[in-house]
Amino acid sequence: MLSKVLPVLLGILLILQSRVEGPQTESKNEASSRDVVYGPQPQPLENQLLSEETKSTETETGRRVGKLPEASRILNTILSNYDHKLRPGIGEKPTVVTVEISVNSLGPLSILDMEYTIDIIFSQTWYDERLSYNDTFESLVLNGNVVSQLWIPDTFFRNSKRTHEHEITMPNQMVRIYKDGKVLYTIRMTIDAGCSLHMLRFPMDSHSCPLSFSSFSYPENEMIYKWENFKLEINEKNSWKLFQFDFTGVSNKTEIITTPVGDFMVMTIFFNVSRRFGYVAFQNYVPSSVTTMLSWVSFWIKTESAPARTSLGITSVLTMTTLGTFSRKNFPRVSYITALDFYIAICFVFCFCALLEFAVLNFLIYNQTKAHASPKLRHPRINSRAHARTRARSRACARQHQEAFVCQIVTTEGSDGEERPSCSAQQPPSPGSPEGPRSLCSKLACCEWCKGFKKYFCMVPDCEGSTWQQGRLCIHVYRLDNYSRVVFPVTFFFFNVLYWLVCLNL
Template sequence: MLTKVLLILLGLSIILPSRSEGPHVESENGPSAHDDVYGPRPQAAEEKLLSEETKPTLSGPHSTLGKLPAATHILNSILNNYDHKLRPGIGEKPTVVTVELSVNTLGPISILDMEYTIDITFCQTWYDERLRYNGSFESFVLNGNMVSQLWIPDTFFRNSKRTQEHVITMPNQMVRIHKDGKVLYTIRMTIDAGCLLHMLKFPMDSHSCPLSFSSFSYPESEMIYKWEDFKLEINEKNSWKLFQFDFTGVTNITETVSTPTGDFMVMTLFFNVSRRFGFIAFQNYVPSSVTTMLSWVSFWIKKDSAPARTSLGITSVLTMTTLGTFSRKNFPRVSYITALDFYIAICFVFCFCALMEFAVLNFLTYNRTKPRASPKLRHPDIHARALMPPRASAHQHPDAFVCQIEDSDESDGEEGPSCPAQQSLSPGGIQNPGGCCKWCKKYVCVVPRCEGSIWQQGRLFIHIYRLDNYSRVVFPVTFFFFNVLYWLVCLNL
């Protein structure tokens, strides 16, 4: 028995010194192998596991993981008894919400639908005393998932038709809580808002497209909006989609709107734009003017060429009709005429008058009633003159008149009419009915060589066979003065 005990003691004395010498050797070899290397020293597997387990519990001024439990504790403490259904200061004072906008993209503006698209970042700031806390954190930034746990103003856009909130890759919302209770809520959205366009001066028109917002349920006695010194950021470097318009500035107003549910404070921004004139000029004004001037070519075509002049006149009228319809194709159905409509209508009148000028000339030339005369008197080489009866017979026949048939030396080589203007031979110069109409006898000379009576001297006589000559001057001059007056009025209004 004693020998067994001695053998056990001897074995223990051999094993224990060998185990105690192992760590000692590693500690001696450790510094010699890693003293010259910059970086963390290798650790044993058991020591590494222990360090990972104890690392989250460490706290220090430079340890971010050490502040995580503190931030969680603060959020839990302020949201523990927080009721997001009640506004701050309920029953005591109205909540003041400060608003700030950042315009990312403006446009396009739809003329046909009378609306425009705007992409904004909408910022609202208010104070909530229930969110005050003490700690080393100046503020907490929370993502959109925490918005439902806080009270948020129920702001809505009054003139919006469609509103889209951006949710890729996460909802574009942010909440920042400061230690003094200040809350900043930011959201990005795209709005299709209505814009009532007054097209009376189209295409020299300017518009102010509003963006109006207010609280949906809190009246002015409970919620007040105000601007942050009217701070509005406009990122014009972005690719704005105004196309036909130029951005000229922005204005704002604040008003109170009375509704059956109360008086609400309404904030409105006006984005001022003016139309670019180049596109409309080349699409409407230039074709209309050129078509009108093209209709005047018929004045230089002989009146015997009826098919050519008629085709040119009808083509001009139909072209103006097409241009008028095309200008209204992408246009709102307004009940008034615009400046462009008035211009096209006047051009249509000019083309129609050019066509009617030939119709009148053709009618008076070839369809006028002629007196009955012998065929011999109609020969172009014979100058026949109806002899005037004696003076006594003239008194007996007051309807007697002088009729002279002769060639026209001033009518481009064409034969003149067969009867001059009827002149009364009565002493009082009283004209008698018959033959040409009264206005024709008074003011219109129907032969190349026409001399009026004494009382007609000094009056304006129109030679119908020179109607084309008159039109070559009257139409261009009238159209020129119309354009001068039109552009002076439209550009100065």
């Protein structure tokens, strides 16, 4: 039974399957018969845009890939038979090198070491026919790794003390080769160069700091340097570290220096700077002037206040000594004096003279004169018997010698508190006494010694009330402070006027 049913069921399944697949195959065949198109089949718009972008990138990539092998081929060609040990035009003509300098920063300028620091970009241009080529490339830019394969001018800086080439992140060097054989070589470096400073007019001085360069091995007949209209680019926007100086400009000079190995062309740039006066004025001139004027306060202090006047004078002198030492602290040890040294020295002299004035006044008042309460006419005390003998001796002595009265200077205090001179009469000592003739002779000898001085000067009170001082300059000892109150400030004022006129007009 089962054997009869199974074949029937299999037949039914085959019939149903043939009916389901029949229409699908027919529709596929009809569609295929209807959509048969010869040539490129149309695509949707999005597919067209994608295909165009793909084609353009493929073409650009092809071009780039095409230029890179061409540039490599040019570089390999010009360097294949190139000898970097020989300069261009050797044996025919000198190599002309055009120089251009761009200053990144200038300073600081060290006065003590007499040197300055400068950061520059140094560019050199020359022609090398061996590097010329014919192609669509106008120029080839190469980094510092290729510099060793080319001939480079052996330029060195003659007055440099230290030179540093920057190498972060790569060596700061660049070579540009043009198709006509022109070569541009650029390098960045920091140089510590010497600068001879003439400090005679310090701090009103101006300096020209040179930067000299030349070829180390090629003389003038093989290498020539020149400026292209002296083009010097200065980047003033950068922070220059001149501090005490102002940059005033640049100048240049070209010269030929003769050496035992030949004549070399030397190019020199001068960086002109002038000192700013404000710092030195507040650090040196103002303290010196104030200290000098402070020493004049002693002229208004009483003569009896010796400790106050002495301490003020000594303090002023020591302060000027300290200021003079401080001004030379950060200064080169030159053998000549500067304008600032001269000013401080004159201020020191004024302070010392103010102290010396009190010493002279004190000596004249307390050592040359003897103070007395009041003038007296002194007579020796004698008894009646001796009085007759004294008269007889006096008459006998008067016949031989003229009678003389010795005027001894004593001081009395007036109503205004000022010491005034007065005179007291003394009888001369008797010739018989042991001190009489000798003391009289010593006084006469002293007067002869002072005769030359008193010929032109008369010092009150020694000559007050006399007639022989007419036509001479009278100097009142007790008014010496009054004279100093006027003479010192006026003299210092005229000194400052003359000093600044000379220093600012040199």
